[in-house]
Amino acid sequence: MPSVLITGANSGLGLEFTRQLLRLGWSVHACCRKPERADDLRALRGGTPESLNIHAVDLADFVSIDNLATKLASAPIDLLINNAGVMDTTPIDFSEDNRRKVQVFGALNHSSWSEVFLINVIGTTRLTEVVLPNLQAGSQRKIVMISSIMGSIEACSPNRFPPGGGLYLYRSSKAALNMISRNLAADLASCGFTVLSVNPGWVKTAMGGRDAMLDPETSVGNMIKVISSATSSDNGSFISHDGARLPW
Numbered sequence: 001m002p003s004v005l006i007t008g009a010n011s012g013l014g015l016e017f018t019r020q021l022l023r024l025g026w027s028v029h030a031c032c033r034k035p036e037r038a039d040d041l042r043a044l045r046g047g048t049p050e051s052l053n054i055h056a057v058d059l060a061d062f063v064s065i066d067n068l069a070t071k072l073a074s075a076p077i078d079l080l081i082n083n084a085g086v087m088d089t090t091p092i093d094f095s096e097d098n099r100r101k102v103q104v105f106g107a108l109n110h111s112s113w114s115e116v117f118l119i120n121v122i123g124t125t126r127l128t129e130v131v132l133p134n135l136q137a138g139s140q141r142k143i144v145m146i147s148s149i150m151g152s153i154e155a156c157s158p159n160r161f162p163p164g165g166g167l168y169l170y171r172s173s174k175a176a177l178n179m180i181s182r183n184l185a186a187d188l189a190s191c192g193f194t195v196l197s198v199n200p201g202w203v204k205t206a207m208g209g210r211d212a213m214l215d216p217e218t219s220v221g222n223m224i225k226v227i228s229s230a231t232s233s234d235n236g237s238f239i240s241h242d243g244a245r246l247p248w
């Protein structure tokens, strides 16, 4: 039975990854901040409770990340999906009329920016360091960063869709996460790892909102196909959920 570790598994894309991979026969280590409140995740235990292990991990708390190593012990893990992420740590109105006014230059919240980096980049990288021995013990050696087209430097232009501008906190954190992907791809290539940055598309979740174009089932179904078919020749790629290569 292949095994996967997924962060942010209590909601949105992480919950859907957990649901679909369990259905496909994977053993899942599902990480979330508060397992006792993760009702939707716990409900997935269903008929195969031994396939779903739930761990408390807060990416802003390094002690909780380091505790994961103790809980995993020497369990082999084939695939790591670094899915958890935030757009901001203060509430934002991301409705259609307000979209161009979010995280604007001249009114940036610098303490939220630090927290976004701590979660999306530093905590995610720390967790990857902690899980690396388990991945080395696995047979697939795949690491996936759930990134965003918002993290593409080349695609950030007033002449492209979605147009560049705004979202400084989120865009810069996903661009940094993309660099971590490429750097890890370089560092781990000789050990047979495949490291990918994957863009889920614009998806109806708490982050994506109701106006988003894709439902989580479609986005995650597509991403699982991309991840499953990836080989070491794709190491260091930035790929969209539909398989299209994206510019860094």
Ligand SMILES: NC(=O)c1ccc[n+]([C@@H]2O[C@H](COP(=O)([O-])OP(=O)(O)OC[C@H]3O[C@@H](n4cnc5c(N)ncnc54)[C@H](OP(=O)(O)O)[C@@H]3O)[C@@H](O)[C@H]2O)c1
Binding pocket: 007, 008, 009, 010, 011, 012, 013, 014, 032, 033, 034, 057, 058, 059, 060, 083, 084, 085, 086, 087, 119, 146, 147, 148, 149, 199, 200, 201, 202, 203, 204, 205, 206, 207, 208, 209, 212
């Ligand atoms: N939806 C989209 O359109 C879209 C587009 C491009 C990229 N993405 C990316 O897709 C990923 C999943 O997002 P989503 O759309 O599924 O949004 P979501 O429903 O808001 O899920 C975000 C997940 O991240 C977790 N998280 C937040 N802060 C955390 C922390 N400090 N430690 C551990 N986990 C934390 C959340 O847990 P809590 O419930 O405890 O807060 C939640 O499980 C993110 O990386 C996001 O940037 C989404």
